[in-house]
Amino acid sequence: MKIAVAGIGYVGLSLAVLLAQENDVTAVDIVQSKVDSLSARLSPIQDSDIEEYLQSKPLRLGATTDARSAYTDADFIIVATPTNYDPVLNYFDTTAVDGVISDVVKVNPNAVIIIKSTVPVGYTESAKKRFGTDNIIFSPEFSREGQSLHDCLHPARVIVGEQSERAKVFADLLLEGALKKDVPILFTDSTEAEAVKLFANTFLALRVSFFNELDTYAELRGLSTAQIIEGVCLDERIGTIYNNPSFGYGGYCLPKDTKQLRANFNEVPSNIMSAIVDANRTRKDHIADQILARNPSVVGIYRLTMKSGSDNFRQSSVQGVMKRLKGKGVEVVVYEPALEDEHFYHSKVVRSLDDFFTMSDIIVANRYSPELDCVIDKVYTRDIFKRD
Numbered sequence: 249m250k251i252a253v254a255g256i257g258y259v260g261l262s263l264a265v266l267l268a269q270e271n272d273v274t275a276v277d278i279v280q281s282k283v284d285s286l287s288a289r290l291s292p293i294q295d296s297d298i299e300e301y302l303q304s305k306p307l308r309l310g311a312t313t314d315a316r317s318a319y320t321d322a323d324f325i326i327v328a329t330p331t332n333y334d335p336v337l338n339y340f341d342t343t344a345v346d347g348v349i350s351d352v353v354k355v356n357p358n359a360v361i362i363i364k365s366t367v368p369v370g371y372t373e374s375a376k377k378r379f380g381t382d383n384i385i386f387s388p389e390f391s392r393e394g395q396s397l398h399d400c401l402h403p404a405r406v407i408v409g410e411q412s413e414r415a416k417v418f419a420d421l422l423l424e425g426a427l428k429k430d431v432p433i434l435f436t437d438s439t440e441a442e443a444v445k446l447f448a449n450t451f452l453a454l455r456v457s458f459f460n461e462l463d464t465y466a467e468l469r470g471l472s473t474a475q476i477i478e479g480v481c482l483d484e485r486i487g488t489i490y491n492n493p494s495f496g497y498g499g500y501c502l503p504k505d506t507k508q509l510r511a512n513f514n515e516v517p518s519n520i521m522s523a524i525v526d527a528n529r530t531r532k533d534h535i536a537d538q539i540l541a542r543n544p545s546v547v548g549i550y551r552l553t554m555k556s557g558s559d560n561f562r563q564s565s566v567q568g569v570m571k572r573l574k575g576k577g578v579e580v581v582v583y584e585p586a587l588e589d590e591h592f593y594h595s596k597v598v599r600s601l602d603d604f605f606t607m608s609d610i611i612v613a614n615r616y617s618p619e620l621d622c623v624i625d626k627v628y629t630r631d632i633f634k635r636d
Contacts, residue, residue, distance in 0.1 A: 249267075249271040249272070249323045249324060249421060250271070250272045250274075250321055250322045250323050250324075251264075251267050251271050251272065251273045251274070251322055251323065251324045251325070251326065251421075252273070252274050252275075252276060252315075252318040252319050252322040252324075252325045252326070253267075253273060253274070253275045253276065253325075253326045253328060254276045254277075254315065254325065254326065254327050254328060254329055254348045255276070255277060255327070255328035255329040255330070255344075255365070256275050256276075256277040256279070256282045256283070256286060256292060256293075256311070257293065257328060257330065258293060258295070258391065258393050258394075258396040259328040259364050259365075259389045259391060259396065260275065260277075260326070260328030260329075260364070261275065261286070261291070261292070261293060261295075261298060261396070261397075262295070262298060262391055262396035262397040262399070262400045263326055263328065263364065263389075263400060264309060264326075265298055265301050265302065265305075265307060265309065265397055265400075266397065266400045266401065266422070266425040266426070267421060267422075267425055268307040268308050268309035269305065269307060269308075269424075269425045270308075270421075270424050270425055271308065271421065272308045273307075273308060273309050273310070274309075274310045274311065274312060274318040274322070275309065275310070275311045275312075276311075276312055276313070276314075276315045276318045276319075277311070277313065278313060279292075279313075280313055282311075283311040283312060283313050286302075286309070286311040287310070287311045289302045289303060290302065294394060294586075295394055295395070295396055295397055297395070297397035297398050297401070298396070298397045301397065315348070315351055316351055316354075316355045319351060319352050319355050319356050319359065320355050320356055321356070322356060322359050323359065323360065324359065324360050324361075324362055324418060324421070325348070325352050325356070325359050325360070325361050325362070326362045326364055327345050327348045327349070327361060327362065327363045327364060327365055328364045328365055328389075329344035329345055329347075329348060329365055330344060330365070331344065331345060331365045331366055331367060331504075332504065333503070333504035333507050333508060335507075338507075338511045339368060339508065339511055340366070340367060340368050340371075340504070340508050342365075342367055342368070342371060344365075345363060345365050345367065345371075345375075346375070348361075349361055349375055349379050349381075349384065350379065353379050353380070353381055357381065357383070358383070359383065360383050360385065360414055360418070361381075361383055361384045361385065362385050362386075362387050362418060363384065363385065363386045363387070364387060364388075364389045366388075366389075366445055366446070366449075366501065366504075366505060366508075367386065367442055368442070368508055368511070368512060369439055369442045369443050369446065369509075369512045370439055370442070371386070371442060372384055372385070372386040372409065372438035372439065372441075372442065373438060373439060384438075385408060385409055385410045385414075385415060385418070385438065386409040386438045386441045386442055387406075387407060387408045387409060387418065387441065388407050388409075388441055388442070388444055388445035388448075389445075390403070390404065390405075390445075390448065393499060400422070400425075400426065401425075401426050401427045401428065402426070402427060402428040403422070403423075403426060403428060403431050404431075404432075405431060405432045405433070405434060406419050406422055406423065406431055406432070406433045406434070407433075407434045407435075407436060407441055407444055408433075408434075408435050408436075408441070409435075409436055409437060409438035409439075409440065409441030409442065410435065410437070410438060411435045411436070411437070412435075415435055416435070419433050419435075445505070446505050446508060446509040446512070447509065449501055449502055449505040449506070450502075450505060450506045450509050450521065450524060452490055452497075452502065453497045453502045453505075453506045453524050453528070454520070454524050455489070455490040455491070456490055456494065456496070456497040456502070456528075457496075457497065457524055457527040457528060457531070459477060459490070459491045459492070459493055460493050460494060460496065460527070460531045460630075461527060461531070462476060462477065462480075462493075463477075463493035463630055463632070464531065464534050467538070467630070473493060473630075473632050474632050474633070477491055477493075477632070491633075492631065492632060492633045492635055492636070493630040493631070493632050494565060494614055494615075494630060494631070495531065495532060495535045495565040495566050495568070495569055495614045495630065496528045496529075496531040496532050496535075496565035496568065497528055497565065498563050498564040498565035498566075498567075498568075499563060499564065503528070503563045504563070506521070506524050506525050506528075507525055509521055510522055510524075510525055528565075529568075531565075532565060532568040532569055532572060533572065535569050535630070536569050536572035536573055536576075538628065539569070539573060539610060539612060539628055540573065540576055540578070542609075542610055542628075544578060544609035544610045545578070545579060545609055546578075546579045546580075546581060546607055546608055546609050547573055547578055547579070547580050547581075547608065547609065547610050547612055548580075548581050548582075548583060548598075548604055548605075548607065548608025548609075548610065548611045548612065548626075549566055549569075549570055549580060549581070549582045549583070549584075549595070549612050550583050550604075550611050550612065550613040550617070550620065550627075551566075551583065551584055551613065551614070551615065551617075552564050552566060552567065552582065552584045552586075552587070552592070553584075553586065553615075561584070561586070564614070565614060566612065566614045567593075569612065570582075570593070570595065574594075574595070580595045581595060581596045581597075581598050581604065581607060581608065582595050582596070582597050582598065583597075583598050583601060583604040584597060601619065605622070605623045605626070608626060609626070610626055610627075610628050611623060611626045611627045611628070612627075612628050612629070613627055613628070613629040613631065614629070614630075614631065615629075615631050615636065616629050616631040616634050
């Protein structure tokens with residue numbers, strides 16, 4: 249097969265690497281530096297498995313900024329471009345996805361377009377009508393940042409939003425490159441597949457919010473969060489996933505997906521969907537209040553990333569805490585090795601960890617690291633179990 253992948257982010261690059269083991273794959277991006285890195289077999293994102301595969305596997309993988317040339321003779325074109333949430337429209341901005349579909353229809357109308365970007369419920373059927381083609385399939389992606397290729401190699405399930413022979417062909421392509429072979433495969437209609445993606449991520453956000461509110465209760469009542477969570481999670485119906493408290497759910501997916509699903513519930517009776525979004529805001533308010541109660545002059549933010557093994561800090565929860573602190577006139581400094589700029593939203597970026605420790609009255613860490621052990625008395629974190 250000849251496959252083009254639009255978007256060299258976590259989703260796009262992991263799929264490109266997975267499929268390039270057995271197929272001719274061209275990754276497309278508008279950022280030249282990403283293309284150059286990939287052409288040199290260097291990963292433009294932080295993912296240890298991707299880095300290893302690029303260096304050690306005989307991948308049939310190319311990269312280009314010339315989208316139309318990549319699309320021209322492709323059998324499948326995977327769309328993995330970003331769909332950011334637009335707070336004004338109260339909806340996902342699908343402009344980038346629309347652009348790829350428009351280009352493909354012009355240069356290769358027979359190609360099958362696979363949408364891996366997260367889209368509003370009903371988008372695929374709408375796109376088929378707007379672009380005058382039936383060659384669009386939505387297939388939700390469930391990979392995690394920093395472990396995206398691992399999740400492609402060991403998928404929990406494969407879902408394709410069409411019940412057809414070509415949908416089966418695409419599912420087989422995903423499993424052909426995977427290490428795990430005994431994988432549940434589900435073929436649904438496109439709108440149902442879109443709903444699966446949003447409901448799955450919103451349920452994960454619900455779990456995060458539940459255990460965060462449990463932690464807020466325990467913290468204010470002087471109770472042991474760890475003991476309560478351990479007791480609750482021994483119930484097999486509840487389990488231990490997504491139960492470690494944090495400053496709130498964040499990252500690229502959960503904040504926007506929960507808001508999009510809430511928007512899709514317009515005129516549908518509901519309470520939980522709005523409560524999940526509201527709970528995340530309340531959690532950040534509480535974290536900021538707890539820090540402000542210590543009357544710090546300078547607050548040090550230790551890392552902006554959401555989790556270990558990731559270099560992405562888009563919509564990370566600690567940024568919401570930062571905004572609240574700065575809104576109260578507190579000076580905030582940042583230690584984040586992934587940042588090259590001298591300032592991050594008008595907060596000074598400190599390169600030296602020792603200097604960062606010295607100037608910070610309180611060190612705020614969404615996720616704890618052993619390198620904070622020497623200043624443990626200054627650290628404020630709700631990372632109870634010291635893991636993501």
